Amino acid sequence: MNKYPIGVTPEARLNLIKKFDLSDTHHIDWEYIVADHSRLQEFIQSYKSFNWNVDEKYALMAIIVASYEDELQVCKEEKTIWNEIRSILITDLEIHIDTIIYWSLKEADLTSEEIEEGGFLITKRMIEVYEFCNILNLVGENRWDSYNS
Structure with a gap:
């Protein structure tokens, strides 16, 4: 079981x-x-209700976020479910840092226009979580260095 899953x-x-x-x-x-x-x-209720280990929480949140991205294809203004997802991401931040970084496209170094044109529908929401949690200060600019040693 990983403390800070990346997959x-x-x-x-x-x-x-x-x-x-x-x-x-x-x-x-x-x-x-x-x-x-x-x-x-x-998926969300199961995440909240069961005693998942760290790796299972990571995997289940990956499914939740991808499912929410699909939901946004149907209903672009959906906010109720997002508030639940956002709350879980923040509560279990250490588990979901990689998920937040991936969907926020922060490592892609894109402009706002590029995100608008080619980003995920969930990207702006994830950027808000990324900035709210000050993730750059948590992981640093060279976060992959620790995995290479």
């Missing part, structure tokens, strides 16, 4: 497949493939 572990993936009866056909980008906006509330 979905095989064990967490298998546990979530069993719990939610998810597809196990793809290993690469599995969390995006199994995302399902129609099950978003189920």
Whole structure:
């Protein structure tokens, strides 16, 4: 089990497949493939209700965020579910730093216009969380250096 996950572990993936009866056909980008906006509330309630380990929380949040991105395709102004997701991201910040960075596109070094044109629908919301939590100060500019040593 990782303290600060940076990817979905095989064990967490298998546990979530069993719990939610998810597809196990793809290993690469599995969390995006199994995302399902129609099950978003189920995923969120399960995240809150069960005693998941750190790796399972990371993997489940990856599914939740991808499912929310799909939801925004249907309802661009949705805010109620976002408030729940935002609250979880902030509460379990150390677990979800990588998820926030990925969806905020902060490491892509894009302009506001580039984000507007080619970013995810959730990107502006994730940027708000990134800035609210002051993530750059938490991880530093060279956050990958510790993984290379």
